[in-house]
Amino acid sequence: MLAFLLRRFLTMVLTALCLTFVVFFLTNLPPNLEKLAKTEAGSRITDAEVASWLEKNGHARPLLARYGEWLGVVPGWTRSENGVTTGRCIRQGMDPATAPRFCGVLQGDWGRSSFFKAPVAEKLGYHLGLTGILMFWVMVLMVPLSLLIGVLAGMREGSRLDRGLSTFSIATTATPEYVSGVILIAVFASSLVGLKWFKGTATGAMEQVTFDNFFLPVLTVALYGTGYIARMTRASMTEVMTAQYIRTARLKGVSFGNVVLRHALRNALIAPFTVIMLQFPWLLNGVVITETLFSYKGFGWTLVQAAGNNDIPLLLGCSVVAVFVVLVTQLISDVGYVFLNPRIRIN
Numbered sequence: 001m002l003a004f005l006l007r008r009f010l011t012m013v014l015t016a017l018c019l020t021f022v023v024f025f026l027t028n029l030p031p032n033l034e035k036l037a038k039t040e041a042g043s044r045i046t047d048a049e050v051a052s053w054l055e056k057n058g059h060a061r062p063l064l065a066r067y068g069e070w071l072g073v074v075p076g077w078t079r080s081e082n083g084v085t086t087g088r089c090i091r092q093g094m095d096p097a098t099a100p101r102f103c104g105v106l107q108g109d110w111g112r113s114s115f116f117k118a119p120v121a122e123k124l125g126y127h128l129g130l131t132g133i134l135m136f137w138v139m140v141l142m143v144p145l146s147l148l149i150g151v152l153a154g155m156r157e158g159s160r161l162d163r164g165l166s167t168f169s170i171a172t173t174a175t176p177e178y179v180s181g182v183i184l185i186a187v188f189a190s191s192l193v194g195l196k197w198f199k200g201t202a203t204g205a206m207e208q209v210t211f212d213n214f215f216l217p218v219l220t221v222a223l224y225g226t227g228y229i230a231r232m233t234r235a236s237m238t239e240v241m242t243a244q245y246i247r248t249a250r251l252k253g254v255s256f257g258n259v260v261l262r263h264a265l266r267n268a269l270i271a272p273f274t275v276i277m278l279q280f281p282w283l284l285n286g287v288v289i290t291e292t293l294f295s296y297k298g299f300g301w302t303l304v305q306a307a308g309n310n311d312i313p314l315l316l317g318c319s320v321v322a323v324f325v326v327l328v329t330q331l332i333s334d335v336g337y338v339f340l341n342p343r344i345r346i347n
Contacts (some may be wrong), residue, residue, distance in 0.1 A: 012327040023319040024067050027312045033059050035310045039114060056081075058088055058093035070111075070316065072104020074297020105320060111313035115305065120317040122304065128321060130206055131298035134217065135210075135283045142222040142229065143276055147269070149226070153267065155260055157238045166234065173227030175285075181220040181293045189216060202296040217294040221287060225279055232275045237268040261320070270337065281326040321323060 037053040038045060045053070054060045058069070068074030069088055076088030078096070085096040089103035103109040110120035153165040174179075177317065189200035198212045205214040221264040241264055249259050288300035299321070306314035 008331055010330065016323050016327060019323045020319060021067055022318060024070060025063065026196050027315050028063065028066065032310055032312065036114060037313060039310065062080065068302040070104050072102045072106035072109070075101040076103050096321045110317045113311055113314045115309040115311040115314065119249070120313050123314065124321060127297060127302040128299050130296065131284065131287060131300065133209060134287060134298060135216045135280070135295065137214065138221045138283060141218060142225050145222070146226040146229035147233055147272065150272065151237055151268065152243060153230070154234040155239025157241070163215050169227035169230040171227070172223045173231070175224070177220050177224050177289045178293060180223055181290060184216050184220055202294040206297060206338070217290050217296060220290050221283065225282065229272060229275055229279070236271040236308065237264065240264045240268040274333045274337055277336065280329045281322070284325050285322055
């Protein structure tokens with residue numbers, strides 16, 4: 001197990017480096033840097049002034065050097081002009097002699113948002129916390145519901161109950177969040193139908209989560225993922241119910257309920273565990289539409305704002321968070337699958 005974890009950790013590090021470098025390269029293309037210079041120094045500056053601004057702020061250095069500085073493995077650039085020393089690691093009011101040499105992601109310095117004019121780590125921490133609350137309640141609703149639907153459908157393959165639940169699962173998976181969200185708002189939060197049971201916006205949930213201001217966004221996200229997990233659970237349950245040991249138990253006279261609960265259910269839930277763990281990256285990046293639709297300023301909303309305003313430091317910070325969540329959930333999924341499946345442990 002230790003060797004397995006070590007290999008997975010090295011793979012995670014290499015994958016993170018590759019993905020973050022790709023994002024860094026794309027966000028630091030010349031048109032993006034030119035737009036950043038005009039945002040910071042003025043939209044009417046000339047090309048020569050753009051080049052001068054990029055040079056003074058370290059953006060004209062080689063790409064690998066800038067990537068190393070951003071990571072924190074290469075010393076930050078410094079520049080002296082007219083007796084004034086500036087640099088990547090020299091903050092306003094800081095003595096250049098006492099400034100740190102390294103100031104990147106590894107040192108906890110994620111840069112400063114060019115649009116929000118605030119530290120990237122601070123912005124990400126706040127908005128990521130809001131998305132974490134949304135993800136928690138989505139999982140609380142989605143996981144039990146999808147497992148129940150999948151188990152009930154897979155217990156008796158081909159039955160009327162199976163066909164009905166399978167149709168529901170396919171319909172929810174085939175309906176995007178922006179469609180289901182609009183339908184839910186129109187039915188339950190507007191005067192179109194008259195059922196004003198919930199609020200059509202989740203802005204108030206940023207301060208205090210209540211049932212009426214948070215149920216619709218949670219339901220919108222949960223419905224889309226429920227069908228997928230339910231279909232995977234049904235397929236796993238169907239396969240287990242046709243296994244030899246299930247038939248043997250039935251021939252011994254064990255009741256159908258005991259066969260399902262004591263023999264089939266545990267083995268049927270091994271495969272859905274991996275699928276459930278993979279929902280965390282999807283929830284983190286897939287809530288963009290839902291958060292925008294319900295005016296909930298979480299991680300997805302922050303990502304949209306960073307991309308729309310060419311906020312390079314914030315975009316890079318969002319990429320680090322997304323890559324980290326994907327890799328960690330993949331690792332937990334692999335380790336959990338090994339513990340849940342005895343055949344893998346024995347091999």
